[in-house]
Amino acid sequence: MGEISPFVILIAAIFTNNILLANFLGMCSFLAVSKEIPTAAGLGAAVIFVMTATTAINFGVYHHVLVPLGLVYLQFIVFIAVIAAFVQFVEMFVERFSLHLYHSLGIFLPLITVNCAILGVSLFMIIRKYTFAQSVAFGFGGGVGWTLAIILIAGLRQKMRYSDVPRPFRGVAIAMIITGVMAMAFMGFAGMVRIQ
Amino acid sequence: MVFLLPILVFAGLLVGLTVALSVAERVLINYGVCKIDINRGDKILEVDGGQTLLSALNESKVFIPSACGGRGSCGHCKITVRAGGGPVLPTETPFLSRAQVRAGVRLACQVKIREDIEITIPEDLLNVQMFTAEVATTRLVTHDIVEVLLALKEPAEISQRPGQYVQLQAPSPEGPVYRAYSISSPSYEKDTVELIIRLVPGGIGSTYAHNLEVGDATVLTGPYGEFRLSEDPDVELVCVGGGCGMAPMKNIIYTVYERWPDRKCWLFFGCRTTSDIFYLEEFQELARKHPNFRVVYALSDPLSPEERWDGETGFVHLSVDKHIEPGGAKRSAFLCGPPPMIEAVMKVLADKGFTPEDIFYDEF
Numbered sequence: 001m002g003e004i005s006p007f008v009i010l011i012a013a014i015f016t017n018n019i020l021l022a023n024f025l026g027m028c029s030f031l032a033v034s035k036e037i038p039t040a041a042g043l044g045a046a047v048i049f050v051m052t053a054t055t056a057i058n059f060g061v062y063h064h065v066l067v068p069l070g071l072v073y074l075q076f077i078v079f080i081a082v083i084a085a086f087v088q089f090v091e092m093f094v095e096r097f098s099l100h101l102y103h104s105l106g107i108f109l110p111l112i113t114v115n116c117a118i119l120g121v122s123l124f125m126i127i128r129k130y131t132f133a134q135s136v137a138f139g140f141g142g143g144v145g146w147t148l149a150i151i152l153i154a155g156l157r158q159k160m161r162y163s164d165v166p167r168p169f170r171g172v173a174i175a176m177i178i179t180g181v182m183a184m185a186f187m188g189f190a191g192m193v194r195i196q
Numbered sequence: 197m198v199f200l201l202p203i204l205v206f207a208g209l210l211v212g213l214t215v216a217l218s219v220a221e222r223v224l225i226n227y228g229v230c231k232i233d234i235n236r237g238d239k240i241l242e243v244d245g246g247q248t249l250l251s252a253l254n255e256s257k258v259f260i261p262s263a264c265g266g267r268g269s270c271g272h273c274k275i276t277v278r279a280g281g282g283p284v285l286p287t288e289t290p291f292l293s294r295a296q297v298r299a300g301v302r303l304a305c306q307v308k309i310r311e312d313i314e315i316t317i318p319e320d321l322l323n324v325q326m327f328t329a330e331v332a333t334t335r336l337v338t339h340d341i342v343e344v345l346l347a348l349k350e351p352a353e354i355s356q357r358p359g360q361y362v363q364l365q366a367p368s369p370e371g372p373v374y375r376a377y378s379i380s381s382p383s384y385e386k387d388t389v390e391l392i393i394r395l396v397p398g399g400i401g402s403t404y405a406h407n408l409e410v411g412d413a414t415v416l417t418g419p420y421g422e423f424r425l426s427e428d429p430d431v432e433l434v435c436v437g438g439g440c441g442m443a444p445m446k447n448i449i450y451t452v453y454e455r456w457p458d459r460k461c462w463l464f465f466g467c468r469t470t471s472d473i474f475y476l477e478e479f480q481e482l483a484r485k486h487p488n489f490r491v492v493y494a495l496s497d498p499l500s501p502e503e504r505w506d507g508e509t510g511f512v513h514l515s516v517d518k519h520i521e522p523g524g525a526k527r528s529a530f531l532c533g534p535p536p537m538i539e540a541v542m543k544v545l546a547d548k549g550f551t552p553e554d555i556f557y558d559e560f
Binding site for chain 2: 069096
Protein backbone atom coordinates (compact mmCIF):
# COMPACT_ATOMS: atom_id res chain seq x y z
CA MET A 1 0.00 0.00 0.00
CA GLY A 2 3.06 2.21 -0.26
CA GLU A 3 1.77 4.03 -3.32
CA ILE A 4 -1.25 5.90 -1.94
CA SER A 5 -0.39 9.38 -0.73
CA PRO A 6 -1.19 10.09 2.93
CA PHE A 7 -3.34 13.02 1.84
CA VAL A 8 -5.60 10.74 -0.17
CA ILE A 9 -5.90 8.43 2.81
CA LEU A 10 -6.81 11.40 4.99
CA ILE A 11 -9.60 12.47 2.64
CA ALA A 12 -10.79 8.90 2.20
CA ALA A 13 -10.89 8.30 5.96
CA ILE A 14 -13.06 11.37 6.38
CA PHE A 15 -15.49 10.87 3.52
CA THR A 16 -15.51 7.59 1.64
CA ASN A 17 -14.30 5.28 4.37
CA ASN A 18 -15.71 7.11 7.35
CA ILE A 19 -14.97 4.90 10.33
CA LEU A 20 -18.44 5.46 11.74
CA LEU A 21 -20.66 5.64 8.68
CA ALA A 22 -18.85 3.03 6.56
CA ASN A 23 -17.59 0.66 9.24
CA PHE A 24 -20.12 1.47 11.99
CA LEU A 25 -17.45 1.55 14.68
CA GLY A 26 -17.73 3.72 17.79
CA MET A 27 -21.53 3.68 17.83
CA CYS A 28 -22.09 3.71 21.61
CA SER A 29 -20.58 7.07 22.43
CA PHE A 30 -21.82 8.31 19.05
CA LEU A 31 -25.41 7.72 20.13
CA ALA A 32 -24.95 8.69 23.76
CA VAL A 33 -23.12 12.01 23.42
CA SER A 34 -24.82 13.36 20.31
CA LYS A 35 -27.55 15.41 21.96
CA GLU A 36 -25.73 18.78 22.01
CA ILE A 37 -23.32 20.11 19.39
CA PRO A 38 -20.76 21.59 21.84
CA THR A 39 -20.40 18.37 23.83
CA ALA A 40 -20.27 16.31 20.64
CA ALA A 41 -17.56 18.59 19.28
CA GLY A 42 -15.63 18.27 22.54
CA LEU A 43 -15.77 14.49 22.48
CA GLY A 44 -14.90 14.59 18.79
CA ALA A 45 -11.82 16.68 19.52
CA ALA A 46 -10.77 14.22 22.21
CA VAL A 47 -11.29 11.31 19.80
CA ILE A 48 -9.24 13.03 17.03
CA PHE A 49 -6.43 13.61 19.47
CA VAL A 50 -6.49 10.11 20.95
CA MET A 51 -6.91 8.41 17.58
CA THR A 52 -4.03 10.25 15.89
CA ALA A 53 -1.68 9.78 18.81
CA THR A 54 -2.52 6.15 19.53
CA THR A 55 -2.19 5.22 15.83
CA ALA A 56 1.30 6.70 15.86
CA ILE A 57 2.27 5.01 19.14
CA ASN A 58 0.74 1.69 18.12
CA PHE A 59 2.56 1.85 14.77
CA GLY A 60 5.83 2.20 16.63
CA VAL A 61 5.02 -0.52 19.13
CA TYR A 62 3.84 -2.92 16.43
CA HIS A 63 6.68 -2.48 13.97
CA HIS A 64 9.53 -1.97 16.40
CA VAL A 65 8.55 -4.24 19.29
CA LEU A 66 5.98 -6.83 18.29
CA VAL A 67 7.20 -7.65 14.76
CA PRO A 68 10.92 -8.06 15.63
CA LEU A 69 10.08 -10.23 18.63
CA GLY A 70 7.54 -12.25 16.68
CA LEU A 71 4.73 -11.33 19.07
CA VAL A 72 2.28 -10.00 16.50
CA TYR A 73 -0.51 -11.98 18.13
CA LEU A 74 -0.23 -9.68 21.17
CA GLN A 75 -1.42 -6.74 19.10
CA PHE A 76 -4.96 -6.60 20.47
CA ILE A 77 -4.06 -6.51 24.14
CA VAL A 78 -1.08 -4.23 23.56
CA PHE A 79 -3.12 -1.76 21.51
CA ILE A 80 -5.82 -1.68 24.17
CA ALA A 81 -3.25 -1.04 26.91
CA VAL A 82 -1.70 1.80 24.94
CA ILE A 83 -5.10 3.32 24.25
CA ALA A 84 -6.18 3.03 27.89
CA ALA A 85 -3.02 4.70 29.14
CA PHE A 86 -3.27 7.43 26.58
CA VAL A 87 -6.90 8.14 27.46
CA GLN A 88 -5.84 8.51 31.09
CA PHE A 89 -3.37 11.08 29.94
CA VAL A 90 -5.99 12.96 27.91
CA GLU A 91 -8.29 12.90 30.89
CA MET A 92 -5.68 14.56 33.07
CA PHE A 93 -4.97 17.05 30.33
CA VAL A 94 -8.62 18.01 29.80
CA GLU A 95 -9.23 18.20 33.55
CA ARG A 96 -6.34 20.60 33.90
CA PHE A 97 -6.99 22.88 30.97
CA SER A 98 -10.74 22.75 30.27
CA LEU A 99 -12.67 21.97 33.40
CA HIS A 100 -15.94 22.81 31.69
CA LEU A 101 -15.30 20.26 28.93
CA TYR A 102 -14.16 17.79 31.58
CA HIS A 103 -17.48 18.05 33.39
CA SER A 104 -19.62 18.02 30.26
CA LEU A 105 -17.85 14.95 28.87
CA GLY A 106 -18.23 13.27 32.24
CA ILE A 107 -18.05 9.51 31.99
CA PHE A 108 -17.56 9.50 28.21
CA LEU A 109 -14.00 10.66 28.40
CA PRO A 110 -12.79 7.49 30.14
CA LEU A 111 -15.16 5.57 27.89
CA ILE A 112 -13.07 6.53 24.86
CA THR A 113 -10.87 3.72 26.11
CA VAL A 114 -13.41 1.23 24.91
CA ASN A 115 -14.42 3.21 21.84
CA CYS A 116 -14.03 0.52 19.22
CA ALA A 117 -13.33 3.09 16.49
CA ILE A 118 -9.99 3.83 18.11
CA LEU A 119 -8.93 0.20 18.29
CA GLY A 120 -10.43 -0.29 14.83
CA VAL A 121 -8.21 2.36 13.26
CA SER A 122 -5.10 0.79 14.79
CA LEU A 123 -6.09 -2.64 13.49
CA PHE A 124 -6.95 -1.35 9.98
CA MET A 125 -3.54 0.26 9.86
CA ILE A 126 -1.97 -3.15 10.38
CA ILE A 127 -4.27 -5.04 8.01
CA ARG A 128 -3.80 -2.48 5.25
CA LYS A 129 -0.02 -2.38 5.77
CA TYR A 130 0.19 1.40 5.98
CA THR A 131 3.46 3.25 6.33
CA PHE A 132 3.94 5.56 9.32
CA ALA A 133 2.82 8.71 7.45
CA GLN A 134 -0.18 6.86 6.01
CA SER A 135 -1.07 5.53 9.47
CA VAL A 136 -0.98 8.93 11.11
CA ALA A 137 -2.99 10.42 8.25
CA PHE A 138 -5.48 7.55 8.56
CA GLY A 139 -5.73 8.02 12.32
CA PHE A 140 -6.20 11.75 12.05
CA GLY A 141 -8.68 11.37 9.15
CA GLY A 142 -10.56 8.68 11.04
CA GLY A 143 -10.90 10.99 14.02
CA VAL A 144 -12.01 13.91 11.87
CA GLY A 145 -14.50 11.68 10.07
CA TRP A 146 -15.90 10.40 13.37
CA THR A 147 -16.14 13.96 14.68
CA LEU A 148 -17.81 15.15 11.51
CA ALA A 149 -20.40 12.40 11.81
CA ILE A 150 -21.13 13.05 15.49
CA ILE A 151 -21.41 16.81 14.97
CA LEU A 152 -23.75 16.29 12.03
CA ILE A 153 -26.01 13.98 13.98
CA ALA A 154 -25.91 16.22 17.04
CA GLY A 155 -27.11 19.09 14.82
CA LEU A 156 -29.86 16.92 13.40
CA ARG A 157 -30.91 15.73 16.85
CA GLN A 158 -31.00 19.30 18.14
CA LYS A 159 -33.30 20.25 15.27
CA MET A 160 -35.37 17.16 15.86
CA ARG A 161 -36.38 18.35 19.30
CA TYR A 162 -38.94 20.55 17.59
CA SER A 163 -40.20 17.93 15.18
CA ASP A 164 -43.04 15.56 15.77
CA VAL A 165 -41.37 12.15 15.77
CA PRO A 166 -43.81 9.23 16.01
CA ARG A 167 -43.71 7.83 19.50
CA PRO A 168 -42.10 4.45 18.85
CA PHE A 169 -39.22 6.14 17.01
CA ARG A 170 -38.29 8.70 19.65
CA GLY A 171 -34.81 8.70 21.17
CA VAL A 172 -32.19 6.24 20.00
CA ALA A 173 -34.46 4.61 17.40
CA ILE A 174 -34.71 7.71 15.22
CA ALA A 175 -31.02 8.41 15.80
CA MET A 176 -30.17 4.98 14.36
CA ILE A 177 -32.38 5.65 11.34
CA ILE A 178 -30.75 9.03 10.78
CA THR A 179 -27.34 7.41 11.07
CA GLY A 180 -28.35 4.94 8.38
CA VAL A 181 -29.57 7.74 6.10
CA MET A 182 -26.36 9.66 6.74
CA ALA A 183 -24.33 6.56 5.88
CA MET A 184 -26.18 6.29 2.57
CA ALA A 185 -25.60 9.99 1.91
CA PHE A 186 -21.89 9.50 2.55
CA MET A 187 -21.88 6.74 -0.06
CA GLY A 188 -22.30 9.60 -2.51
CA PHE A 189 -18.64 10.45 -1.90
CA ALA A 190 -17.63 6.96 -3.05
CA GLY A 191 -16.33 7.95 -6.46
CA MET A 192 -14.03 10.63 -5.00
CA VAL A 193 -11.18 8.46 -3.71
CA ARG A 194 -10.96 4.82 -2.90
CA ILE A 195 -8.94 2.87 -0.36
CA GLN A 196 -9.46 -0.62 0.83
CA MET B 197 10.36 -19.99 27.45
CA VAL B 198 7.71 -19.60 24.81
CA PHE B 199 5.49 -17.87 27.32
CA LEU B 200 8.14 -15.82 29.03
CA LEU B 201 8.85 -13.40 26.19
CA PRO B 202 5.27 -12.22 25.61
CA ILE B 203 4.73 -11.86 29.34
CA LEU B 204 7.92 -9.86 29.75
CA VAL B 205 7.16 -7.65 26.76
CA PHE B 206 3.63 -6.93 27.89
CA ALA B 207 4.68 -6.32 31.49
CA GLY B 208 7.48 -4.04 30.32
CA LEU B 209 5.04 -2.09 28.19
CA LEU B 210 2.65 -1.67 31.11
CA VAL B 211 5.43 -0.52 33.41
CA GLY B 212 6.56 2.00 30.80
CA LEU B 213 3.03 3.35 30.39
CA THR B 214 2.57 3.56 34.15
CA VAL B 215 5.79 5.50 34.59
CA ALA B 216 4.82 7.88 31.79
CA LEU B 217 1.41 8.43 33.39
CA SER B 218 2.89 9.06 36.82
CA VAL B 219 5.22 11.68 35.39
CA ALA B 220 2.31 13.28 33.52
CA GLU B 221 0.27 13.31 36.72
CA ARG B 222 3.08 15.07 38.59
CA VAL B 223 3.30 17.76 35.96
CA LEU B 224 -0.35 18.17 35.01
CA ILE B 225 -2.30 17.68 38.21
CA ASN B 226 -0.44 20.36 40.07
CA TYR B 227 -2.71 23.08 41.30
CA GLY B 228 -0.22 24.56 43.74
CA VAL B 229 -1.23 25.50 47.24
CA CYS B 230 -4.93 26.33 47.70
CA LYS B 231 -6.65 27.92 50.66
CA ILE B 232 -9.60 26.36 52.46
CA ASP B 233 -11.63 28.96 54.34
CA ILE B 234 -13.71 27.23 57.03
CA ASN B 235 -16.79 28.98 58.46
CA ARG B 236 -16.01 32.44 57.09
CA GLY B 237 -12.52 32.88 58.42
CA ASP B 238 -12.75 30.74 61.59
CA LYS B 239 -9.93 28.63 60.33
CA ILE B 240 -7.91 28.97 57.15
CA LEU B 241 -5.97 25.98 55.89
CA GLU B 242 -3.36 25.90 53.17
CA VAL B 243 -3.30 22.57 51.39
CA ASP B 244 -1.91 21.09 48.19
CA GLY B 245 -4.43 21.27 45.35
CA GLY B 246 -5.41 18.22 43.33
CA GLN B 247 -6.56 16.11 46.27
CA THR B 248 -10.09 15.72 47.50
CA LEU B 249 -11.52 18.08 50.08
CA LEU B 250 -12.07 15.20 52.49
CA SER B 251 -8.47 14.02 52.46
CA ALA B 252 -7.16 17.60 52.61
CA LEU B 253 -9.31 18.30 55.68
CA ASN B 254 -8.32 15.01 57.32
CA GLU B 255 -4.67 15.78 56.74
CA SER B 256 -5.16 19.15 58.41
CA LYS B 257 -6.80 17.47 61.43
CA VAL B 258 -10.33 18.52 60.57
CA PHE B 259 -12.19 15.23 60.74
CA ILE B 260 -15.36 14.95 58.68
CA PRO B 261 -17.45 11.85 59.40
CA SER B 262 -17.06 9.31 56.63
CA ALA B 263 -17.69 5.60 56.71
CA CYS B 264 -16.67 4.39 53.27
CA GLY B 265 -13.17 5.80 53.13
CA GLY B 266 -13.87 8.42 50.45
CA ARG B 267 -15.43 6.26 47.78
CA GLY B 268 -18.67 8.20 47.63
CA SER B 269 -20.84 5.33 48.80
CA CYS B 270 -21.90 6.30 52.33
CA GLY B 271 -22.93 9.95 51.92
CA HIS B 272 -21.78 10.89 55.43
CA CYS B 273 -19.22 13.54 54.52
CA LYS B 274 -21.72 16.24 53.62
CA ILE B 275 -20.49 19.78 54.01
CA THR B 276 -21.54 23.11 52.54
CA VAL B 277 -19.28 24.58 49.89
CA ARG B 278 -19.84 28.31 49.48
CA ALA B 279 -17.36 28.96 46.70
CA GLY B 280 -14.82 27.15 44.57
CA GLY B 281 -16.14 23.60 44.53
CA GLY B 282 -17.07 23.26 40.87
CA PRO B 283 -20.35 21.71 39.71
CA VAL B 284 -22.11 18.88 41.56
CA LEU B 285 -20.92 15.56 40.16
CA PRO B 286 -23.13 12.64 39.11
CA THR B 287 -21.57 10.60 41.92
CA GLU B 288 -23.03 13.00 44.47
CA THR B 289 -26.58 13.50 43.22
CA PRO B 290 -28.01 10.29 44.73
CA PHE B 291 -27.14 11.59 48.21
CA LEU B 292 -28.39 15.17 47.84
CA SER B 293 -31.90 16.55 47.82
CA ARG B 294 -32.71 19.47 45.54
CA ALA B 295 -32.79 21.83 48.51
CA GLN B 296 -29.33 20.62 49.53
CA VAL B 297 -27.97 21.13 46.02
CA ARG B 298 -29.33 24.70 46.07
CA ALA B 299 -27.76 25.30 49.48
CA GLY B 300 -24.38 24.16 48.16
CA VAL B 301 -24.20 20.89 50.10
CA ARG B 302 -21.55 18.57 48.66
CA LEU B 303 -19.85 15.30 49.50
CA ALA B 304 -16.39 16.28 50.69
CA CYS B 305 -14.89 13.09 49.27
CA GLN B 306 -15.98 14.00 45.73
CA VAL B 307 -14.97 17.66 45.69
CA LYS B 308 -11.53 18.08 44.19
CA ILE B 309 -9.56 21.10 45.27
CA ARG B 310 -8.54 23.08 42.21
CA GLU B 311 -8.73 26.62 43.55
CA ASP B 312 -9.31 28.48 46.81
CA ILE B 313 -12.42 27.09 48.40
CA GLU B 314 -14.84 28.34 51.07
CA ILE B 315 -16.76 25.84 53.15
CA THR B 316 -19.12 25.78 56.10
CA ILE B 317 -19.07 22.89 58.55
CA PRO B 318 -20.83 22.47 61.90
CA GLU B 319 -18.87 24.26 64.63
CA ASP B 320 -18.50 20.99 66.57
CA LEU B 321 -16.52 19.35 63.79
CA LEU B 322 -13.64 21.73 64.46
CA ASN B 323 -13.31 20.14 67.91
CA VAL B 324 -13.13 16.63 66.53
CA GLN B 325 -9.80 14.98 67.21
CA MET B 326 -8.13 11.73 66.29
CA PHE B 327 -7.42 9.55 69.31
CA THR B 328 -5.20 6.56 69.78
CA ALA B 329 -6.49 4.23 72.46
CA GLU B 330 -5.86 0.87 74.00
CA VAL B 331 -8.53 -1.70 74.72
CA ALA B 332 -8.90 -1.71 78.52
CA THR B 333 -11.70 -4.25 78.86
CA THR B 334 -13.95 -6.11 76.52
CA ARG B 335 -16.95 -8.12 77.64
CA LEU B 336 -19.90 -9.80 75.95
CA VAL B 337 -23.02 -8.37 77.57
CA THR B 338 -25.36 -10.59 75.53
CA HIS B 339 -24.75 -13.33 73.02
CA ASP B 340 -24.11 -10.82 70.21
CA ILE B 341 -23.43 -7.47 71.91
CA VAL B 342 -19.97 -6.57 73.14
CA GLU B 343 -19.01 -3.74 75.47
CA VAL B 344 -15.56 -2.36 74.68
CA LEU B 345 -13.82 0.07 76.98
CA LEU B 346 -11.07 2.07 75.30
CA ALA B 347 -8.49 3.87 77.42
CA LEU B 348 -7.43 7.01 75.56
CA LYS B 349 -3.72 7.51 75.06
CA GLU B 350 -3.11 10.41 72.75
CA PRO B 351 -4.86 12.85 73.35
CA ALA B 352 -5.54 11.51 76.83
CA GLU B 353 -8.94 13.14 77.35
CA ILE B 354 -12.12 13.51 75.33
CA SER B 355 -14.73 16.14 75.97
CA GLN B 356 -18.03 14.70 74.80
CA ARG B 357 -21.73 15.33 75.36
CA PRO B 358 -24.24 12.53 75.88
CA GLY B 359 -25.66 11.49 72.52
CA GLN B 360 -22.48 12.09 70.60
CA TYR B 361 -20.63 9.38 68.72
CA VAL B 362 -17.14 8.43 67.64
CA GLN B 363 -15.86 6.77 64.51
CA LEU B 364 -13.81 3.67 65.12
CA GLN B 365 -11.17 2.83 62.56
CA ALA B 366 -11.36 -0.74 61.30
CA PRO B 367 -9.04 -2.39 58.80
CA SER B 368 -10.51 -3.60 55.53
CA PRO B 369 -9.01 -5.03 52.34
CA GLU B 370 -9.33 -1.57 50.75
CA GLY B 371 -7.61 0.31 53.55
CA PRO B 372 -8.95 1.66 56.83
CA VAL B 373 -12.67 2.38 57.07
CA TYR B 374 -14.55 4.14 59.84
CA ARG B 375 -17.71 3.02 61.56
CA ALA B 376 -19.81 5.25 63.81
CA TYR B 377 -20.71 4.14 67.33
CA SER B 378 -22.41 6.12 70.09
CA ILE B 379 -20.37 6.77 73.20
CA SER B 380 -21.92 4.86 76.09
CA SER B 381 -19.57 6.01 78.84
CA PRO B 382 -20.83 9.08 80.70
CA SER B 383 -19.36 12.39 79.66
CA TYR B 384 -17.65 12.95 83.03
CA GLU B 385 -15.39 9.97 82.36
CA LYS B 386 -12.99 11.83 80.18
CA ASP B 387 -10.12 9.38 79.84
CA THR B 388 -12.12 6.48 78.42
CA VAL B 389 -14.60 5.81 75.66
CA GLU B 390 -16.98 2.91 76.02
CA LEU B 391 -18.77 1.46 73.01
CA ILE B 392 -21.59 -1.06 72.82
CA ILE B 393 -21.48 -2.92 69.54
CA ARG B 394 -23.76 -5.59 68.16
CA LEU B 395 -22.20 -8.13 65.85
CA VAL B 396 -23.53 -7.72 62.34
CA PRO B 397 -22.77 -10.88 60.36
CA GLY B 398 -20.22 -9.91 57.71
CA GLY B 399 -19.94 -6.35 59.05
CA ILE B 400 -16.44 -4.90 58.85
CA GLY B 401 -16.64 -2.66 61.91
CA SER B 402 -18.55 -4.93 64.27
CA THR B 403 -16.48 -7.99 63.42
CA TYR B 404 -13.34 -6.00 64.14
CA ALA B 405 -14.78 -4.73 67.43
CA HIS B 406 -15.86 -8.20 68.52
CA ASN B 407 -12.39 -9.58 67.87
CA LEU B 408 -10.59 -6.87 69.85
CA GLU B 409 -8.59 -8.08 72.81
CA VAL B 410 -7.35 -6.30 75.89
CA GLY B 411 -4.24 -4.30 75.05
CA ASP B 412 -5.00 -3.92 71.33
CA ALA B 413 -4.26 -0.49 69.91
CA THR B 414 -7.16 1.29 68.22
CA VAL B 415 -7.71 4.58 66.46
CA LEU B 416 -10.89 6.63 66.66
CA THR B 417 -12.05 10.10 65.74
CA GLY B 418 -14.70 12.14 67.47
CA PRO B 419 -16.79 13.33 69.09
CA TYR B 420 -19.41 13.89 66.39
CA GLY B 421 -23.08 14.82 66.66
CA GLU B 422 -24.91 18.04 67.30
CA PHE B 423 -27.37 16.74 69.83
CA ARG B 424 -27.59 18.75 73.06
CA LEU B 425 -29.31 17.57 76.21
CA SER B 426 -31.72 20.06 77.76
CA GLU B 427 -29.90 21.87 80.58
CA ASP B 428 -33.15 22.64 82.41
CA PRO B 429 -33.42 20.21 85.41
CA ASP B 430 -37.23 20.49 85.35
CA VAL B 431 -37.43 18.85 81.94
CA GLU B 432 -38.39 15.21 82.36
CA LEU B 433 -36.44 12.79 80.16
CA VAL B 434 -37.90 9.76 78.42
CA CYS B 435 -35.34 7.39 76.89
CA VAL B 436 -36.57 4.58 74.67
CA GLY B 437 -34.12 2.09 73.24
CA GLY B 438 -34.20 -1.22 71.45
CA GLY B 439 -31.61 -3.76 70.38
CA CYS B 440 -28.22 -2.16 70.88
CA GLY B 441 -29.77 1.32 71.03
CA MET B 442 -28.55 1.33 74.60
CA ALA B 443 -25.28 3.20 74.15
CA PRO B 444 -26.53 6.81 73.97
CA MET B 445 -29.12 6.12 76.70
CA LYS B 446 -26.51 4.88 79.14
CA ASN B 447 -24.43 7.98 78.54
CA ILE B 448 -27.44 10.30 78.94
CA ILE B 449 -28.70 8.64 82.12
CA TYR B 450 -25.38 8.44 83.98
CA THR B 451 -24.46 11.97 82.96
CA VAL B 452 -27.83 13.31 84.06
CA TYR B 453 -27.67 11.67 87.50
CA GLU B 454 -24.15 12.93 88.04
CA ARG B 455 -25.35 16.52 87.56
CA TRP B 456 -28.99 16.46 88.67
CA PRO B 457 -29.56 13.63 91.21
CA ASP B 458 -33.30 14.36 91.44
CA ARG B 459 -34.12 14.82 87.79
CA LYS B 460 -37.04 12.81 86.48
CA CYS B 461 -36.03 10.25 83.90
CA TRP B 462 -37.50 7.12 82.31
CA LEU B 463 -35.67 4.36 80.56
CA PHE B 464 -37.68 2.01 78.39
CA PHE B 465 -35.72 -0.77 76.76
CA GLY B 466 -37.07 -3.36 74.36
CA CYS B 467 -35.55 -6.82 74.00
CA ARG B 468 -36.73 -10.01 72.37
CA THR B 469 -35.90 -12.57 75.05
CA THR B 470 -34.31 -12.70 78.49
CA SER B 471 -30.98 -13.53 76.83
CA ASP B 472 -30.99 -10.06 75.20
CA ILE B 473 -31.26 -8.24 78.52
CA PHE B 474 -28.20 -6.34 79.64
CA TYR B 475 -27.42 -3.56 82.14
CA LEU B 476 -30.73 -4.19 83.93
CA GLU B 477 -29.07 -4.73 87.32
CA GLU B 478 -26.90 -1.66 86.92
CA PHE B 479 -29.92 0.49 86.15
CA GLN B 480 -31.96 -1.00 89.00
CA GLU B 481 -29.08 -0.14 91.31
CA LEU B 482 -29.10 3.42 89.94
CA ALA B 483 -32.86 3.59 90.42
CA ARG B 484 -32.49 2.69 94.10
CA LYS B 485 -30.14 5.64 94.56
CA HIS B 486 -32.27 8.06 92.52
CA PRO B 487 -35.97 7.49 93.13
CA ASN B 488 -36.94 9.71 90.23
CA PHE B 489 -35.27 7.31 87.79
CA ARG B 490 -37.61 4.62 86.52
CA VAL B 491 -36.44 1.72 84.41
CA VAL B 492 -38.72 -0.52 82.37
CA TYR B 493 -37.50 -3.44 80.23
CA ALA B 494 -39.98 -5.13 77.91
CA LEU B 495 -39.67 -8.52 76.18
CA SER B 496 -41.33 -8.79 72.79
CA ASP B 497 -41.05 -12.56 72.17
CA PRO B 498 -43.34 -14.96 74.08
CA LEU B 499 -41.58 -16.42 77.09
CA SER B 500 -40.30 -19.94 76.67
CA PRO B 501 -41.11 -22.34 79.56
CA GLU B 502 -37.68 -22.10 81.19
CA GLU B 503 -37.57 -18.27 81.17
CA ARG B 504 -38.54 -16.28 84.23
CA TRP B 505 -39.58 -12.66 83.79
CA ASP B 506 -41.73 -10.42 85.92
CA GLY B 507 -41.32 -7.23 83.87
CA GLU B 508 -43.28 -5.93 80.92
CA THR B 509 -44.01 -7.95 77.82
CA GLY B 510 -44.89 -6.93 74.28
CA PHE B 511 -43.23 -4.31 72.13
CA VAL B 512 -41.60 -1.45 73.96
CA HIS B 513 -44.02 1.22 72.70
CA LEU B 514 -46.81 -0.53 74.61
CA SER B 515 -44.85 -0.08 77.84
CA VAL B 516 -44.30 3.57 77.00
CA ASP B 517 -48.03 3.91 76.44
CA LYS B 518 -48.75 2.25 79.80
CA HIS B 519 -46.34 4.27 81.97
CA ILE B 520 -46.13 7.75 80.50
CA GLU B 521 -48.87 10.11 81.59
CA PRO B 522 -50.49 12.36 79.02
CA GLY B 523 -50.05 16.03 79.72
CA GLY B 524 -48.19 19.15 78.81
CA ALA B 525 -45.26 19.02 81.25
CA LYS B 526 -41.86 19.93 79.86
CA ARG B 527 -40.43 16.68 78.57
CA SER B 528 -37.84 15.45 76.10
CA ALA B 529 -37.70 12.02 74.55
CA PHE B 530 -34.71 10.17 73.07
CA LEU B 531 -35.34 7.25 70.81
CA CYS B 532 -32.70 4.90 69.53
CA GLY B 533 -33.44 1.67 67.76
CA PRO B 534 -34.79 0.08 64.59
CA PRO B 535 -37.07 2.26 62.42
CA PRO B 536 -40.35 0.38 63.14
CA MET B 537 -39.77 0.85 66.87
CA ILE B 538 -39.05 4.56 66.43
CA GLU B 539 -42.18 4.99 64.35
CA ALA B 540 -44.40 3.20 66.86
CA VAL B 541 -42.96 5.08 69.84
CA MET B 542 -43.28 8.43 68.04
CA LYS B 543 -46.98 7.76 67.56
CA VAL B 544 -47.46 6.90 71.22
CA LEU B 545 -45.52 9.97 72.35
CA ALA B 546 -47.54 12.24 70.05
CA ASP B 547 -50.71 10.94 71.73
CA LYS B 548 -49.17 11.75 75.10
CA GLY B 549 -48.70 15.38 74.13
CA PHE B 550 -45.08 15.40 72.94
CA THR B 551 -44.43 17.83 70.12
CA PRO B 552 -42.01 16.81 67.34
CA GLU B 553 -39.47 19.29 68.78
CA ASP B 554 -39.43 17.32 72.06
CA ILE B 555 -38.44 14.06 70.36
CA PHE B 556 -34.90 13.22 69.27
CA TYR B 557 -34.19 9.96 67.54
CA ASP B 558 -31.48 7.89 65.96
CA GLU B 559 -32.52 5.12 63.60
CA PHE B 560 -30.33 2.24 62.56
